Amino acid sequence: xxxxxEVLNVLDEATGNEIKKYMKDKxxxxxxxxxxxxxxxxxxxxxxxxDIPNEFRKHVVKIAHPNDTKQITSDDVSIGNISKHRVTxxxxxxxxxxxxxx
Numbered sequence: 001x002x003x004x005x006e007v008l009n010v011l012d013e014a015t016g017n018e019i020k021k022y023m024k025d026k027x028x029x030x031x032x033x034x035x036x037x038x039x040x041x042x043x044x045x046x047x048x049x050x051d052i053p054n055e056f057r058k059h060v061v062k063i064a065h066p067n068d069t070k071q072i073t074s075d076d077v078s079i080g081n082i083s084k085h086r087v088t089x090x091x092x093x094x095x096x097x098x099x100x101x102x
Contacts, residue, residue: 015094015095015098016034016043019094019098020032023056027053027055029050029056030048030049031047032045042088043089043090045087046085052084054084057077057084058077061082064080064093065079
């Protein structure tokens with residue numbers, strides 16, 4: 001069990017580092033990434049250099065809330081765990097986002 005937890009921590013750390021690099025390179029936003037929740041199945045980014053870009057939040061809504069198209073047209077997307085200061089997604093959703101590189 002201890003080995004499995006160590007492997008998960010390494011994977012989550014790698015995902016966190018990928019998210020930080022992606023946000024800096026693609027969206028010009030410096031973020032802090034960390035695991036959240038009691039099950040550690042979620043990763044959260046918190047902006048430390050201004051707001052998280054609205055275009056990025058629109059993109060994330062398509063992944064996290066695919067049936068809520070009304071929010072996508074907003075000039076200030078804020079729905080559920082997506083806001084201008086933080087975004088929280090399941091690790092699988094972050095992986096999907098990073099694979100798209102969109």
